[in-house]
Every structure is written in structure tokens, then in C-alpha cells.
Amino acid sequence: MTKVNDFVIKFANVNGSGSASANLMFAKTIFRMGIPVSPKNIFPSNIQGLPTWYEIRVNKDGYTARRDGVDCLIALNPQTYQSDLKELVKGGYLIYDSTMERRFPRKDINVIGIPMASICAEHYDDPRQRQLFKNIICLGALSVLFKIDISVLKGLIKEEFQKKPKLIEPNLHALGLGRKYAQENLSSDFDLQLKLMRQKSKKIMIQGNEASGLGCIFAGATVASWYPITPSTSLAEAFEKYLHMFRSDLKGNIKGAVIQAEDELSAIGMAIGANWNGARAFTATSGPGVSLMSEFLGLAYFAEIPLVLFNIQRGGPSTGMPTRTQQSDILSSAYASHGDTKQILLFPSDPRECFEMSVDAFDIAERLQTPVIFMSDLDIGMNDWVVDELSYNDKHNFDRGKVLSAKDLDSIEMWGRYLDIDGDGIPYRTIPGTHPSKGSFFTRGTSHDAFAGYTEDGRINAENLLRITKKFNKSTKYLPKSIRRNAKNKTDVGLIYFGSTAPAVDEAIDYLSEEGYNINKIRIRSFPFDRVLEKFISENNHLFILEQNRDAQMKFLISNELEIDINQFVSILNFDGSPLTAKFIVDEFKSKVKNNKKIVAKVKRSRTAA
Amino acid sequence: MSFIKKPIARHPNLPKNKLGLTRRDYEGALSTLCAGCGHDSVSSAIIEACFQLSIPAHRLAKLSGIGCSSKTPTYFLNKSHGFNSVHGRMPSVATGANLANRDLYYLGVSGDGDTASIGLGQFCHIMRRRLNMVYICENNGTYGLTKGQFSATNDKESKSRKGVDNMFESIDLAALAIQLGAGFVARSFSGDKDQLIPLIRAALSYKGFAFIDVISPCVTFNNHAQSTKSYEYFREHNEAVGFLDVIPENEEISVNYGEGKSIEVNVHDGSKMVLHKLNKSYDPGSRRKAIGKINDSRDKGEIITGLIYLDQNEEDLHDTLLTTEKPLNQLKKKDLSPGLKKLRQVNKSFS
Ligand SMILES: Cc1ncc(C[n+]2csc(CCOP(=O)(O)OP(=O)(O)O)c2C)c(N)n1
Numbered sequence: 001m002t003k004v005n006d007f008v009i010k011f012a013n014v015n016g017s018g019s020a021s022a023n024l025m026f027a028k029t030i031f032r033m034g035i036p037v038s039p040k041n042i043f044p045s046n047i048q049g050l051p052t053w054y055e056i057r058v059n060k061d062g063y064t065a066r067r068d069g070v071d072c073l074i075a076l077n078p079q080t081y082q083s084d085l086k087e088l089v090k091g092g093y094l095i096y097d098s099t100m101e102r103r104f105p106r107k108d109i110n111v112i113g114i115p116m117a118s119i120c121a122e123h124y125d126d127p128r129q130r131q132l133f134k135n136i137i138c139l140g141a142l143s144v145l146f147k148i149d150i151s152v153l154k155g156l157i158k159e160e161f162q163k164k165p166k167l168i169e170p171n172l173h174a175l176g177l178g179r180k181y182a183q184e185n186l187s188s189d190f191d192l193q194l195k196l197m198r199q200k201s202k203k204i205m206i207q208g209n210e211a212s213g214l215g216c217i218f219a220g221a222t223v224a225s226w227y228p229i230t231p232s233t234s235l236a237e238a239f240e241k242y243l244h245m246f247r248s249d250l251k252g253n254i255k256g257a258v259i260q261a262e263d264e265l266s267a268i269g270m271a272i273g274a275n276w277n278g279a280r281a282f283t284a285t286s287g288p289g290v291s292l293m294s295e296f297l298g299l300a301y302f303a304e305i306p307l308v309l310f311n312i313q314r315g316g317p318s319t320g321m322p323t324r325t326q327q328s329d330i331l332s333s334a335y336a337s338h339g340d341t342k343q344i345l346l347f348p349s350d351p352r353e354c355f356e357m358s359v360d361a362f363d364i365a366e367r368l369q370t371p372v373i374f375m376s377d378l379d380i381g382m383n384d385w386v387v388d389e390l391s392y393n394d395k396h397n398f399d400r401g402k403v404l405s406a407k408d409l410d411s412i413e414m415w416g417r418y419l420d421i422d423g424d425g426i427p428y429r430t431i432p433g434t435h436p437s438k439g440s441f442f443t444r445g446t447s448h449d450a451f452a453g454y455t456e457d458g459r460i461n462a463e464n465l466l467r468i469t470k471k472f473n474k475s476t477k478y479l480p481k482s483i484r485r486n487a488k489n490k491t492d493v494g495l496i497y498f499g500s501t502a503p504a505v506d507e508a509i510d511y512l513s514e515e516g517y518n519i520n521k522i523r524i525r526s527f528p529f530d531r532v533l534e535k536f537i538s539e540n541n542h543l544f545i546l547e548q549n550r551d552a553q554m555k556f557l558i559s560n561e562l563e564i565d566i567n568q569f570v571s572i573l574n575f576d577g578s579p580l581t582a583k584f585i586v587d588e589f590k591s592k593v594k595n596n597k598k599i600v601a602k603v604k605r606s607r608t609a610a
Numbered sequence: 611m612s613f614i615k616k617p618i619a620r621h622p623n624l625p626k627n628k629l630g631l632t633r634r635d636y637e638g639a640l641s642t643l644c645a646g647c648g649h650d651s652v653s654s655a656i657i658e659a660c661f662q663l664s665i666p667a668h669r670l671a672k673l674s675g676i677g678c679s680s681k682t683p684t685y686f687l688n689k690s691h692g693f694n695s696v697h698g699r700m701p702s703v704a705t706g707a708n709l710a711n712r713d714l715y716y717l718g719v720s721g722d723g724d725t726a727s728i729g730l731g732q733f734c735h736i737m738r739r740r741l742n743m744v745y746i747c748e749n750n751g752t753y754g755l756t757k758g759q760f761s762a763t764n765d766k767e768s769k770s771r772k773g774v775d776n777m778f779e780s781i782d783l784a785a786l787a788i789q790l791g792a793g794f795v796a797r798s799f800s801g802d803k804d805q806l807i808p809l810i811r812a813a814l815s816y817k818g819f820a821f822i823d824v825i826s827p828c829v830t831f832n833n834h835a836q837s838t839k840s841y842e843y844f845r846e847h848n849e850a851v852g853f854l855d856v857i858p859e860n861e862e863i864s865v866n867y868g869e870g871k872s873i874e875v876n877v878h879d880g881s882k883m884v885l886h887k888l889n890k891s892y893d894p895g896s897r898r899k900a901i902g903k904i905n906d907s908r909d910k911g912e913i914i915t916g917l918i919y920l921d922q923n924e925e926d927l928h929d930t931l932l933t934t935e936k937p938l939n940q941l942k943k944k945d946l947s948p949g950l951k952k953l954r955q956v957n958k959s960f961s
């Protein structure tokens with residue numbers, strides 16, 4: 001039976017073999033054909049020689065989470081034939097380089113051999129070319145099998161090599177070789193088909209880190225200091241790219257600075273120094289880096305210095321799984337640093353939100369004079385997602401918060417750096433160099449009074465800490481709100497989730513509702529938690545929290561912060577490092593409710609009603 | 611304000627600088643350090659140097675790490691913004707601050723524990739980057755604030771107050787600085803204000819990374835007879851090679867440097883530096899010779915002081931990064947945000 005625009009294709013490659021760009025081109029072709037697509041790059045923490053996979057889900061209904069079971073496997077890595085083979089669904093296709101023919105121990109699949117290496121050897125002498133063009137030849141053959149609109153693919157190749165036009169012809173030639181082989185040798189009854197679709201809105205295919213780096217540019221960030229670490233590196237690199245693109249003048253001078261620091265201690269120190277001095281600055285890192293930054297995070301929290309910190313989470317603990325995804329830094333970020341500290345967290349769920357929240361993060365940090373930790377993850381940060389086009393409101397002005405100008409200082413009788421004038425806990429700050437005789441103060445991490453003077457008076461210190469708590473508790477006003485959606489039928493079953501699990505949740509809830517389970521859902525977008533979440537919790541008696549870590553960190557944070565009995569929540573946990581599938585959620589949910597008579601009884605009732 | 615007010619007894623005849631300010635205007639809160647601590651003399655020298663150079667205090671940011679030495683920015687320049695950061699991390703905070711506004715003076719004060727142990731990494735890298743700042747290490751060979759443990763600059767032949775041997779090699783911060791790209795490297799002594807003040811003036815006028823290693827005895831924990839960072843030891847073993855002073859534009863050279871030979875050196879802002887050589891054969895323009903000289907003196911049991919190395923090619927991090935002239939913290943939305951039209955182009959590149 002022919003499957004149109006609804007299947008999973010998986011490339012099994014060896015890393016460092018030049019397959020990445022060909023794979024991306026394949027995914028992008030599908031995207032250009034208007035078909036909902038979501039590629040996931042599954043790669044090792046290694047530069048050359050180890051297995052990597054590129055999994056593409058195509059789904060006409062717009063479900064973009066990962067899906068188990070591979071319909072077509074392009075097996076280009078003999079090392080992993082065995083395990084790859086297991087993932088193929090019954091009746092699926094295995095495509096391999098048949099230069100060396102071989103047998104595969106499964107009778108229920110279709111094997112298609114394409115002698116890629118030998119076609120290459122026939123047409124190219126240079127070993128590097130043979131390697132690279134092998135990928136393109138494969139692409140050519142696939143384009144025939146899947147009945148891809150070839151003009152789209154050719155257009156992409158031309159764009160890809162725009163800057164090296166000499167390479168266009170040879171690539172088109174290689175593509176032609178693959179197509180020719182497929183047309184002449186392969187049977188046409190290949191039943192996976194890609195068919196042009198019409199997109200409902202204008203879409204782009206982009207990675208979260210790219211969108212965040214760009215967001216920092218739009219937010220007016222001028223200083224970026226960072227230390228390389230997967231999966232955050234591409235964020236700093238994107239910022240630097242756009243800095244040169246948009247902020248370089250005719251003389252080549254640049255309105256901004258990027259420093260690759262010697263470590264994360266230094267990276268965050270620089271970002272804090274720049275923010276203290278009135279520039280918008282950020283740093284980007286992942287778990288190990290956040291651990292190193294935690295002393296400085298306490299300083300910025302206590303001395304009330306704005307800071308935007310991107311934490312692109314990966315698998316922990318320790319060095320963990322550097323190239324896999326998790327949501328396991330929730331607690332270490334929320335309470336980062338020693339002493340009583342709490343940090344503002346943002347939880348984007350896709351690259352579009354990465355852009356928007358990155359723009360907003362700087363306003364929030366400056367308004368609240370405190371660090372804002374942007375909790376993205378490897379799946380959002382480093383995979384290509386298809387999202388609506390990015391938008392930006394030209395009328396939006398930067399919110400620099402309460403900063404006193406020289407004129408302000410002249411008109412003020414008395415000023416103290418940490419005085420709560422407005423009753424919102426947010427004091428007024430001054431930037432060095434502003435006024436010849438007023439507004440100077442001493443920034444310190446030691447206990448201080450409202451005038452920034454050193455004090456060992458415990459009461460004064462306690463008062464100051466309580467003011468900071470007040471500021472923190474009132475901050476939800478400036479933070480992105482939780483988004484909730486109730487089930488079609490009334491229910492008191494609720495699912496709480498956040499971040500990159502969103503597509504899997506959306507899909508799972510649809511499946512579950514088909515089976516009669518009605519579930520209200522809410523996506524948390526920031527910490528401290530807002531009223532929307534509190535209300536949701538109070539309205540639902542059966543609450544599930546989905547997260548990608550072992551210890552149910554979000555559950556702990558919610559019950560601790562909102563003072564709710566932790567036993568009121570049922571956790572659905574996954575921490576294997578892969579982006580979630582809807583099936584996982586469905587199965588887990590059903591197994592958790594199996595013994596819950598109330599929920600199951602309700603489902604039965606709604607089924608009979610339907 | 612945040613500082614403790616000192617009794618103001620204004621003397622009408624107090625000398626004034628070009629800005630019409632007196633020394634008083636450059637002071638800070640009362641020091642809470644031990645009486646006789648070398649660090650207080652360094653604070654006085656900083657006050658004097660800034661007063662003499664007529665630096666508008668609000669155009670200078672003072673930064674430090676943690677330690678007795680790092681506390682001192684409270685005790686000078688109360689009209690300057692100050693930042694007492696975390697232990698050993700002042701260099702990174704100073705780097706960020708300087709990136710945000712290239713137009714201010716940056717004065718960092720640190721200790722030998724802060725610089726040579728916990729902060730050694732940041733210290734090395736800030737020099738590689740040639741940040742435009744003055745970095746003073748108040749070097750007493752000990753951790754004053756945590757009560758007298760050996761620091762990494764404590765000489766191997768030095769003993770603790772209780773007679774315990776120091777078992778490890780010491781780090782020579784000046785040699786390290788020269789090696790790693792600092793353009794201005796000097797060593798001085800907290801008790802020698804005639805040498806220290808001109809060096810601080812020159813360092814403030816220098817564009818690039820200016821490092822002054824100031825031997826600044828800790829009277830409480832490391833000023834005993836067997837310490838090589840004591841007042842007495844220093845006075846007996848000092849070998850001054852010369853010093854550098856800065857003469858603001860259109861000003862006469864009026865300081866008497868005593869015996870020796872003076873050479874004029876031009877600096878970027880139009881003022882002149884005068885290099886006064888006490889040791890005629892010494893050439894501070896050569897990295898190799900400077901490091902050699904430090905090692906030779908050390909072998910002889912001497913402590914070389916004065917200007918040890920000067921790179922006349924004044925270049926800083928902003929020159930390397932090609933940052934725009936206008937301080938980054940003064941750029942507005944129109945300079946920074948590309949706007950929706952440009953975003954549409956970006957969208958297109960991802961469609
Ligand atoms: C992360 C951290 N570790 C340890 C300390 C404790 N501590 C405070 S000051 C200091 C040593 C300071 O020595 P130095 O820089 O030489 O300053 P001095 O007091 O001698 O002037 C130490 C270890 C600290 N504040 N922070």
C-alpha cells in the first residue's frame with residue numbers, strides 16, 4: 001500500500017564522511033515541497049569515524065515529534081547494519097551501497113542495492129570527491145524512488161553552492177548519475193511517496209540556537225562571551241555571524257564584541273562585567289558550564305546585575321551524554337549558586353520561541369536586574385525545526401529597566417543602590433561614567449545595606465534578602481505566561497509539560513483523545529510559576545508532569561515553590577537522551593492510569609457517550 | 611551614598627589639580643586594614659597618582675577580587691564606581707566592563723592569592739588579550755584575609771611566621787606578564803612612593819595592559835625576619851632599574867629623578883613618558899632581556915624594581931576586535947536592532 005507523505009526515513013552514516021549536508025538537503029527538499037517534516041540529527045561526541053544517524057519524519061498531518069519504526073533505511077554504515085535493521089518496520093525498505101553485495105537476515109523487508117561506490121569510482125579519480133559525490137549520487141537515486149520534484153532539489157544544490165559556483169555543475173552531474181542509475185535499474189513500485197503540499201502559513205526551517213543568536217542581535221546585545229561546549233556552541237557562532245552581517249560599518253568596525261573566553265568562569269564574568277557597565281551581554285553554555293558559573297550566578301543574583309545565560313541542556317550528570325538531549329538542569333538552574341538564591345528561567349519549546357524569548361530575555365533581565373537563564377536543549381538548539389516565519393515588532397523599544405541618567409541623578413535628593421522606592425522590590429541602578437559627583441556605588445557580593453555599603457548587621461542583610469524575594473515573586477508580570485488548552489470534553493485530568501516535548505505532547509493528546517481520554521494540558525514557559533499554572537493545578541484533580549530527567553525535577557520545583565503536596569502529581573519521565581515520541585507518552589500515560597479507577601471509568605463513559 | 615563619610619575639614623589652601631579638585635576628592639572610606647599594612651600605602655599612591663593626573667574619578671572604574679588587597683578599592687576614589695567581584699575573577703569582570711565602554715579608565719586591584727593561585731588562569735588570559743587597564747597586584751606572599759597561608763608568590767627560601775618551610779616554587783608574576791603579552795610591566799614597593807606614584811601615573815596613561823607587581827608587606831602574617839616579602843628584606847635586596855613617569859601634554863618635566871639618564875617616550879594620547887634609567891645598561895624594550903634580568907636578579911637574591919618592560923606599540927583588545935569607536939553601552943536601538951525588513955531577509959534564507 002502506498003504511503004504518501006507519512007513515514008520515517010533514516011540515514012545511517014559514518015561521521016566526518018560529508019553526509020550531513022546531503023542529508024540536510026534531502027530534508028530541506030521535503031520542506032520546500034510543503035510537506036511537514038522534522039529531521040533529527042543523532043550524532044556521537046566524536047569528530048570522525050563513528051556512527052551517526054539522521055532521522056526524518058514526514059507527516060502530512062503536521063505531527064513533527066519523533067516516531068518509532070523506520071520505513072526506509074539508507075544504510076551507509078556497515079558497522080551498524082545489524083542494529084539499524086531491527087528498526088525497520090515490516091515491509092520497509094533497506095537501501096544500501098551494493099558495490100559489495102550482501103544479504104540481510106530479514107525476509108520481511110525490501111532490499112534495494114545501489115552500487116554507489118562503484119559509480120563513483122567509474123566517474124571520479126580523487127578519493128575525496130568519490131566520498132562526497134557518493135552522497136549526492138545517493139540523493140539522486142532517492143529522488144527517483146520517492147518521486148521528488150527534481151526542480152526543487154536542483155534549486156537547492158544551486159543555492160548550497162552559490163558561493164562556490166564551480167561546484168554546482170559537478171554536483172548536478174553526480175545527482176544525474178544517481179537518477180540515471182535508479183531510472184534504469186530500480187523497480188518503480190517503491191511505495192513511499194513524497195507529494196507536493198500547500199503550506200498553510202509561511203514557514204521556515206531553522207535551528208533553535210540559530211534563532212536565539214539572531215534574537216540576541218535583535219535584542220541589542222553587544223557583548224557575547226562564551227566557551228565552546230556542545231550543544232551551545234552554534235548559538236554564539238550564530239550571534240557572531242549576524243553581528244558581522246548586520247552591525248559592521250563601512251570601515252569594517254563592529255558594533256559589538258564576541259570573546260571566546262578561557263573557560264566558563266571567565267565567560268560569565270565578562271558578561272556580568274559588561275552588563276554592570278550598561279551593555280547588553282550574554283553567555284551561552286550547557287550543564288558543565290552552568291556548574292562552573294554558579295559562583296558568579298550568585299554574585300549577579302545578590303548584587304543585582306542583569307545577565308542572560310543560555311543553558312542549552314544536554315544529557316547529564318557530569319560530562320554525561322554531550323550530544324543527546326535532556327531537561328535535567330531544572331533544579332540546578334532554578335537554585336543555581338550557594339546560599340538562598342533563585343533564578344528566573346525561561347522555557348522555549350521551538351526555534352520560533354527561541355527567537356522571541358531571546359529578544360524578551362534581555363528586557364526581563366534588565367527590568368528585574370537579575371540573571372535570566374534560558375532553558376533550551378539540544379533537540380531545540382541543534383535540530384532543524386519547521387516553524388512559522390520569525391516576526392519582530394519594530395515599534396518595540398528596549399526596556400532598559402530602572403537606570404538613572406545624569407539628569408535623573410541631578411534631580412534626586414537621596415539615592416541608594418538597593419533602596420526599594422517603588423515598592424516592587426526593584427531598585428534603581430547607575431552605570432559607571434554617568435555623573436561626575438553622584439551615583440557612584442560599590443558593587444559587592446558581601447552583605448550590603450540599601451546604600452550598597454558593607455554591613456554585617458544581620459537584620460539589614462535579611463531585609464535586603466526579603467526585598468529581593470519580593471522582586472522575584474512579583475517578576476511573573478514580566479515573564480512569558482504558561483499556555484493552557486482544555487480538552488474538548490470536560491475533564492479533570494491535566495498534563496503539565498514544557499520545552500521540546502511539546503510536539504510529542506500535542507500528538508499524544510490527540511491519540512489519547514481518539515481513545516476516549518480527555519486531557520487538559522498546560523505548557524510552562526517560565527519560572528517563577530505564574531497564576532495560570534496555579535489555577536490549572538487547582539482545577540485538575542489528576543495531574544501528570546512530563547519531563548526528560550530521572551528525578552522529576554520540575555515536579556519537585558512545582559511542589560516546593562507552590563507548596564503543593566508532591567504526591568498529587570504523577571510523573572512521566574524519560575531520560576534516554578532522544579527526543580520524545582508520542583507513543584512513549586501514550587503508553588506511559590495508559591500504564592499509569594491503568595489502576596486508577598476514576599480516570600478509566602471516565603474514559604469508558606465518554607466512549608459510550610461517543 | 612555608600613561610603614563612610616570622613617570628617618570634612620576643608621582647607622582653603624589645599625593644592626588643586628587641573629579639574630580644581632583636591633586630594634580629598636580622590637579619597638575613599640576609612641581603611642579597615644591592619645595598621646601598617648602595605649596595601650594602605652598603595653591606596654595612597656593611587657589617590658596621589660589620580661589626583662596628579664587630574665583624572666575625573668567618575669571616568670574610572672575600580673575592580674577587584676577577594677582578599678585584604680581586594681578590599682582596598684573601597685578606600686580610594688569614592689566617586690568612582692567600584693566592583694568587588696569574586697575570588698580571582700576580577701580580570702573577566704574588567705574585560706566585560708571594558709568591552710562595554712572603552713572610554714573609561716579601568717583600575718584593577720588584586721592580591722597574590724587572588725592573582726597567582728585561584729585567578730592565575732584569568733590573569734594569564736587577560737594579558738594575552740591586551741585589555742586596556744591597569745592591574746595592580748598587592749603582593750605580600752601570603753593569604754592575608756584567610757590568616758597567613760603561603761601564597762604561590764612566596765619564595766621557596768622564605769619561611770612562615772612559625773618557621774615552617776615553603777616547599778614549592780614561586781611564581782614570578784612580572785616575568786609571567788612579560789611572557790604573556792602585557793605591554794607595560796613594572797615592579798615596585800608599597801613603601802617607595804617616589805617610585806610607585808610615577809609608575810601608576812605612567813600605567814594609567816598607557817594604552818594596553820599595564821601590570822604593576824607591588825611588594826606590599828602583610829604586617830600581621832608575613833613580615834618576620836625569615837620572610838622575603840617583609841619590609842626589611844625588601845629594603846636590603848632592592849635593585850631598582852629605573853622608572854617611568856608621564857608628563858601630561860604641555861607640562862614641564864619638573865620631577866627630580868636624581869642620578870642617571872632620562873629618555874623621552876611618546877604615548878598615544880599626546881602626553882610624554884619619561885623613562886628614567888638608574889641602570890644605564892638596562893633596556894626595557896626587549897622582552898627577552900627583561901625576563902633575563904628578572905631571573906639574574908633573583909639568582910643574586912635581589913628584587914628588581916621599576917619599569918621592567920615596555921612595549922611602545924600600544925594596542926589593545928578593541929584594536930584587535932575592531933570594535934566601533936563609540937562605547938557599546940551607548941549604542942541605541944537604531945544602531946543595534948536590524949528591524950523587521952532585515953528579519954524578512956533572514957526568514958527567506960531559511961525558507
Ligand atoms: C571561592 C573562594 N575560595 C576561597 C575564598 C577565601 N579567601 C578569601 S581571601 C583569600 C586569599 C586572599 O589572598 P590574597 O589575594 O593574597 O589577598 P591578601 O589578603 O593577601 O591581600 C581566600 C583564600 C573565597 N573568598 N572564595
Ligand code: SF4
Pocket residue numbers: 642643644646647648649678679750754755827828829830831
Ligand atoms: S592581614 Fe595582612 S594583608 Fe590583611 S590587612 Fe592585615 S596586614 Fe594587611
Ligand SMILES: [Mg+2]
Pocket residue numbers: 677721722723748749750751752753754761
Ligand atoms: Mg596576599
